[in-house]
Amino acid sequence: MDLEPRLLRYFIAVAEERHFSRAAARLHLSQPPLSYAIRQLEATLGVRLLERTSRHVALTEAGRVLYREAQALLRQSEAIGTLVQRVDAGLRGRLRIGFVGSMLYRGLPDLLAAMRTALPDVEHVLTELNSHDQIEAVRRGEQDLGFIHANPAPEEVQTLDLVAEPFVLCVPDTHRLARRRRVSLQALADEDFILFARAASPSYHETVLSLCVTAGFHPAIRHEVRHWLSVAALVSQGLGVSIVPACLARSGLAGTRFIAFDHQARSVSQAIWPRDTDSPLLRTAVELVRAQYAGREQGGGRMRAMASAAPPASLP
Numbered sequence: 001m002d003l004e005p006r007l008l009r010y011f012i013a014v015a016e017e018r019h020f021s022r023a024a025a026r027l028h029l030s031q032p033p034l035s036y037a038i039r040q041l042e043a044t045l046g047v048r049l050l051e052r053t054s055r056h057v058a059l060t061e062a063g064r065v066l067y068r069e070a071q072a073l074l075r076q077s078e079a080i081g082t083l084v085q086r087v088d089a090g091l092r093g094r095l096r097i098g099f100v101g102s103m104l105y106r107g108l109p110d111l112l113a114a115m116r117t118a119l120p121d122v123e124h125v126l127t128e129l130n131s132h133d134q135i136e137a138v139r140r141g142e143q144d145l146g147f148i149h150a151n152p153a154p155e156e157v158q159t160l161d162l163v164a165e166p167f168v169l170c171v172p173d174t175h176r177l178a179r180r181r182r183v184s185l186q187a188l189a190d191e192d193f194i195l196f197a198r199a200a201s202p203s204y205h206e207t208v209l210s211l212c213v214t215a216g217f218h219p220a221i222r223h224e225v226r227h228w229l230s231v232a233a234l235v236s237q238g239l240g241v242s243i244v245p246a247c248l249a250r251s252g253l254a255g256t257r258f259i260a261f262d263h264q265a266r267s268v269s270q271a272i273w274p275r276d277t278d279s280p281l282l283r284t285a286v287e288l289v290r291a292q293y294a295g296r297e298q299g300g301g302r303m304r305a306m307a308s309a310a311p312p313a314s315l316p
Helices: 006-019 020-027 031-045 061-088 101-105 108-118 133-137 202-214 228-236 247-251 280-292 301-309
Strands: 051-054 057-059 093-099 122-128 145-149 157-174 192-197 218-227 242-245 256-259 266-274
Touching: 006 020, 006 031, 006 061, 020 031, 057 061, 057 266, 061 301, 093 101, 101 108, 101 133, 101 228, 101 247, 101 266, 108 122, 108 280, 122 247, 133 145, 133 157, 133 202, 133 266, 145 280, 157 202, 157 228, 157 280, 192 202, 192 228, 192 242, 218 228, 228 242, 228 247, 228 256, 247 256, 266 280
Parallel strands: 093 122, 093 145, 192 218
Antiparallel strands: 051 057, 145 266, 157 242, 157 256, 157 266
């Protein structure tokens, strides 16, 4: 049964005023259209809702039930309208966000705080995934927004460069070179290396291999993992050395040292999302990402300063 919200509002006014003339004035109507609307409502329901006399109007038992339920229906209708409007404006909904571990030290916590402030009615679902898995998840529509290490992406995936940093050496704090301010990468030619698995981040894997080859050796890769903090954790246990983005020095992981070395490569973080999205919420989120990382984008002055500056020589 289709009950028009207009008729319900008219009925509520009559039920509360208990008088047609006062209800009509409240609704800015003349009395005849209001009386006709109530009769129409009664005909639709097939019940009497009001007992009418020359002096007042009383609710029948059916009328009292409809009055209570009509109020709830109208409140629900208003709430649905507000919800739909906020969704359409990109202010309500659910964002599925993937990230690589190093983004915890590249501004992701500040970005999420800004998102919570700007989008308080949005549910943020976070999942740590490597770059390759995130790209595939975005391509398949299983993830809305991702934060990865720069990797080739298919046409369906839009990318945005966020931060570029130098790489540094990561060694155990008991290593023979741990107290050096700067070393040559060739000095680690005989060490066991811990790297990202090639399948997890082909771009990073190839970059590290290229750095080593340029330094005159092929690294002995003894362990491959799928998360940055796993790399640093294995190094801290004395299981090898690695080459990591400079931001990992801010992880505070005990048992590691981070040392500068000469090279031109940069570790670039990217945001990714579906290229042809029609989601207002995702468009809003992407604009928040752009605003949060403005000034750091590749090619900007701050980005060039980061790229040209040497990283901390040795961080405890």
